[in-house]
Amino acid sequence: MSQELQQEIKKRRTFAIISHPDAGKTTLTEKLLLYGGAIHLAGSVKSRKTQRHAVSDWMEIEKQRGISVTSSVLQFNYDDFCINILDTPGHQDFSEDTYRTLMAVDSAVMIIDVAKGVEAQTKKLFRVCRERGIPIFTFVNKLDRFGKAPLDLMDELENVLGIRSYPMNWPVGVDGNYRGVYNRQTKEVELFADDINHGQTERESIIGAYDDEGFMSQLDDAVRAALADDIELLEMAGEAFDLEKVAHGELTPVFFGSAMTNFGVKGFLEEYLRLAPPPQPRMSSDGLISPDDEKFSAFVFKIQANMNPAHRDRLAFIRICSGRFERNMSVYHDRSGKPIKLAQPQQFLAQDRQIIEEAYPGDIVGLFDPGIFGIGDTICDSARRFSYEDFPVFPPEKFARVSAKDTMKRKQFVKGVMQLTQEGAIQLFVQAGAGSDSYIVGTIGTLQFEVLEYRLKNEYGVDIVMQMQPFEVARWLAREDGAEILPSSLKGADRGMFVYDRRENPVLLVNNEWALGWIQDNNPDIELYNVPVDRKAID
Template sequence: MGQLQDEIKRRRTFAIISHPDAGKTTLTEKLLLYGGAIHLAGSIKSRKTQRHAVSDWMEIEKQRGISVTSSVLQFDYAGCRINILDTPGHQDFSEDTYRTLMAVDSAVMVIDAAKGIETQTKKLFKVCKQRNIPIFTFVNKLDRYGKAPLDLMDEIENVLGIKAYPMNWPIGIDGRYQGVYNRRKKQIELFSADDSHGQKERESVIFAAQDEMVKNKISEHEYNTLLEDIALLDEAGESWDDDKVAKGELTPMFFGSAMTNFGVKNFLEEYLRLAPPPQPHISDSGIISPEDDKFSAFVFKIQANMNPAHHDRLAFIRICSGKFERNMQVMHVQENKQIKLSQPQQFLAQDRQIIDNAYPGDIVGLFDPGIFGIGDTICDSNKKFRFADFPVFPPERFARVEAKDTMKRKQFIKGINQLTQEGAVQLFEQPGTGMESYIVGTVGQLQFDVLKYRLEKEYNVDIVITMQPFEVARWLEFKNGLEVKPESLNGADRGMFVKDMKGRPVLLVNNEWALGWIMDNNPELILHNVPPDKKEA
C-alpha cells in the first residue's frame, strides 16, 4: 500500500477550460515547455514558422487553429506526475468538454484579460461548480491592453458567483507589465524582455518586496501603486481558506501571459502545491477511494483514427483506484466480460508510448476493438460495480447524411458508426430508408463540418449533408407499455419519426409548440429529452 499511496500523492489531473481564443492551448503548451516535455514551443498562429500547438493533433485543428477534441498530455515536474486534459473551447463541443471534466480532480480556467468572463467560460464554470471541483484562474494575455486586475476580480465574483484570491499581482502599466508580486512569498519577480517570441523559458530576477534595488528597475509610481494595491488586497480582499478552495468556492487567481511565458512558471509551481491529488469517485457500491488496492477505471473518451493509417480506435480511461498493470485481466462491467488490457498507452498529444503500469489519476489509452462505450466501468473481477453514469446532451441540430458515391457505402457505414461511438454526434435511422442515409443529431453546427472533414480524410468518403428543419428530439414510450409506431401517434406527420441505434423510437419536431400539440393529442405518451436509460446534462 505504501507505494500506491506515494504514487497517488504525487498525481495531479486537471482540465484547462476557457472560451475560444482565451489562450488555453497556448498555456497548455507552455506548461509542457516548463515541465521539460518539449524544448521549443510552437504557436498555433505563428505564420513564420508554421508550427502548430502540440496538443492540437487533428488536421482540422491545425488548419482552423481551434481545438475540437480533448487531448491528453502527461509529464513530470518537481516530483509530480501531471495529467493535463486540454479541452475544446468551442461551444459546439461542450459535450466532449463535459465528459472530460468527469475525469479530472481540478480545473484551470483561462480568462482573456481584455474580454473578461465570456459565454462559454460561464457554461464550463457551471459544470465545474456542479461537481464542486477546485477551480484555479489564470488571467491571460497580460502582454496586451486589458481590464484592470481589480475589475477582473469583481467580474469573477459578480458573474460567476465565486470569490477570488489573487496569488500574484501584476507590476507596471496596463499592457506593459514588467513583473508580478508573489503574495505568499512577499517577493517581486521582474521578467527580462521576451526575445524568443515565447518559444523558450522567460528569464527573471526575484527581489524581496522592500528591496531598494526594485526602485531602480521600475518607476516610483509603479512601485507605490503596487504597495497600495497589495495593502488594499490584504485589508479588503478575501482571506485564504483551504476548505473553500477544495469545494470550488474560492478560486486562486494568477496573472500572466502564456504567449510570452510571463508568470507561467510561478503558476505551475503554485498550482502543484495547492491542487488536490486524485479524489474518490461515486459508484453504485458506494464511494471508491483511490487507495483501494482493487483496480478500477472508467472510459471517458473514445477517439477513432489517432493513427489514420491504421484506422485505430482508442478508449481513454481514468484510473480511479488500485494499480494498473499491462496485460492485467479485468471485468468490463457493461458487457459482463473478462478482458485483457494489452498495449496500454500514455500520451504527449499524438506521441504515445506503451506503458507497464499506471496509478489513480493517470489517463491511459487502450486499443478498442469496438467493445467500449463512453462511461463504461472496468474493474477487478472480485469487486464488481458501476461508476455513476455520464450525463447526455440532447441534440439540437439535425441533418440527413449520405455518401455521394453509393459504391462507398461500406466505408460510409463504418466511418459514421465509428465517429458516432466517440460521442460527438448521435445517429438515427429513418424506418424504410435502409442504411443508404442516416439522420445525424448534434449539439452544434460545427460538428457537421468536422464529420464531413473526417469522413473524407480518414475514410475516403465524400458525403452530402442536407440540413433538416428540426430543433427538438424526444424519445417516446407509452404509459401502457405498448410499442410506439408512427401510425399509433396522432400528429407524427408534424415531425420525423426515427429510431436511435438501439432501436428506440424518437420523434424530431420543429419547435416546442409542435411538441406541445403532440403531447396534448397523445395523453398516453411519455417523452424523454435523452434516452430513457440516461440522464440529461
C-alpha cells in the same frame, strides 16, 4: 494500502483546462509542457507561417482552423509530480466532449482573457465544474496586451460567475504595461526580461524581496506607488485564502500572466501543483471508491478513432480511479459482464504515445479498442464488481440527413459514421420507413457537421451529401406499459420526423417547443424524455 500506491497517488495531478475560444487555452497547455521539459521548443498557435502547431492540436483540421475540436491527453513530470492535462475544446459546438472530459479530472484551470473578461462559454463550463464541485484555478491570460484592470476582473468573477477570488500574485505595472508579478505568499517580486524569442523558450526573470529598496529601485516611482496601493487594498478588503473553500469550488485562486510570452507561467505551474488536490474518491453503485483502494478500477470517458492514420486504430481512454494498473491485467467489464484483458496500454503527449507497464489513480491510459468499449463503461477487479456514476447525456439540437456521394463507398461510409458515433462526436438516427442509404445525424452545434465531413473524407475516403434539417428539438418516446410506439399511433407525427436511435428507441424530431407541446397534449399516454430512458442505450 501499500506505501508505494500512497506515494504515487500523492504525486498525481489531473486537470482540465477550460475557457472560451481564443482565450489562450491551448497556448497555456503547450507552455506548461515547455516548463515541464516535455517539449523543448514551443510553436505559436496563432501564426500559420510557422512550421509548428500546438502539441495538443493533433488533428489536421485543428491545425488548419487554429481551434481544438477534440480533447487531448498530455502527461509529463515536473518537480516530482506526475501531471495529466486534458486540453478540451473551447468552442461551444464541442462542449459535450468537454463535459465528458470534466468527469475524468480532479480540478480545472479556467483561463480568462484579460481584455474580454468572463465570456459566454466560460460561464457554461464554469457551471458544470461548480455542479460537480470541482476546484477551479483561474489564470488571467494575455497580460502582454492592454486589458481590464485586475480589480475589475475580480469583481467580474464574483458578479458574473458567483465565485469569490483570491489573487495569488498581482501584476506589477501601470496602464497595461506590466514588468512582472508580486507573489503574495512570499512577498517577492518577479521581474521578467524582454520577450526576445516570441515565447518559444523559457523566459528569464529575476526575483527580489518587496521590501528590498535596492531591488525595487529598478521600477519607476509610479509603478512602485501603484503596487503599494494595490497590496494595501488587497490586504485590507480582499478575501482571505482558505484551501477548504478552494477544494469545494467556493473560492478560486487567481494568477496573472501571459501564456504567449511565458510571463508568470512557471510560477503558476508551481503554485498550482502545491495547492491542487491529488486524485479524489469517486461515487459508484458500491458507494464511494477511494483511490487508495488496492483493487483496480477505472472508467471510459473518451473514445477516439484514427489518432494514428497509418494504423486506423481505435482507442478507449480510461481514467484510473483506484488501485494499480498493470499491462495485460484481466478485469471485469460492466457493460458486457465479461472479463477482458487490457493489452497495449498507452500514455500520451497528444498523438505521440508509448506503451506502458503500469499506471496509478489519476492517470489517463489509452487502451486498444476492438469495438467493445462505450463511453461511461466501468472496468474493475472481478472480485468487486460495480459501476461508476453515469455520464451526462445531451440531446442534439442540429440535424442533417447524410449519405455517401458514391454508393460504391457505402461500406466505408457506414464504418466511419458508426465509429464517430461511438466516439460521441455525433448522435445517429434512422428515419422510420426510410431506406438504408442515409442517416439522420444529430449534433450540439453546426461546426460538428464540418468536422464530420472532413473526417469522413480524410480518414475514410468518403465524400458525403449533407442536407440540413429544420428540427431543433429531439425527444425520446416511451409508454408506461412498455408497449411499442409506431408513427401511425402518434398524433402529429407528421409535424416532425419519427426516427430510431442506434438501440432502436423511438425518437421524435420537431421544429420547436411549441410543436412539441402540441404533440404532448394530443398524446397523453406518451412520455417524452430529453435522453434515452435507458441510460445504456447510447454508446
